[in-house]
Amino acid sequence: MLASSQSDAPLVQRTELRDVRLIAVRSKNQERPVQNLRVRVDMDKWAYKAEPGMLLVTLRTEAVYFEQSEQVETGSRKGARVGRVIVTHLAELELKDDPSTVSRARMAEFLERNLMFMMYPYVRASLQRYAADVLLPPVVLPYLRRDVPTHAITDGPDPEETNEPQ
Numbered sequence: 610m611l612a613s614s615q616s617d618a619p620l621v622q623r624t625e626l627r628d629v630r631l632i633a634v635r636s637k638n639q640e641r642p643v644q645n646l647r648v649r650v651d652m653d654k655w656a657y658k659a660e661p662g663m664l665l666v667t668l669r670t671e672a673v674y675f676e677q678s679e680q681v682e683t684g685s686r687k688g689a690r691v692g693r694v695i696v697t698h699l700a701e702l703e704l705k706d707d708p709s710t711v712s713r714a715r716m717a718e719f720l721e722r723n724l725m726f727m728m729y730p731y732v733r734a735s736l737q738r739y740a741a742d743v744l745l746p747p748v749v750l751p752y753l754r755r756d757v758p759t760h761a762i763t764d765g766p767d768p769e770e771t772n773e774p775q
Contacts, residue, residue: 659708
């Protein structure tokens with residue numbers, strides 16, 4: 610009876626954060642002065658592995674810098690990509706019960722509603738540091754809000770509005 614009631618409990622009650630560390634960094638800048646920059650940040654690439662007693666989660670975050678220009682006659686916005694910073698973090702959590710009790714739905718909810726908030730300070734610090742290392746302006750990330758998807762946390766051009774190469 611205890612096992613089934615524990616498996617019905619939210620995942621946040623069955624885990625304990627043990628470590629968050631940066632495991633990969635990629636950054637690039639075109640090394641030319643740019644006047645009007647916009648940044649788009651995507652924090653929606655998750656992967657996880659549940660093992661007995663442990664939950665390992667990676668989060669890949671990408672900040673893409675665009676030179677923003679307005680074309681007055683057409684009213685359209687175009688932006689050329691001028692820089693990029695990608696950081697990947699690993700969170701290690703203690704899992705207090707059998708990993709087979711963790712459903713995909715419960716894991717997705719836990720990642721978006723709980724673990725994102727735990728990892729956010731680490732992501733923000735890494736983006737600031739590695740953007741500065743390649744002479745890009747710092748990324749100022751807004752507060753996280755539970756009612757806004759994490760892939761939409763910053764204001765920036767939509768991919769369809771850019772002329773960046775794919």
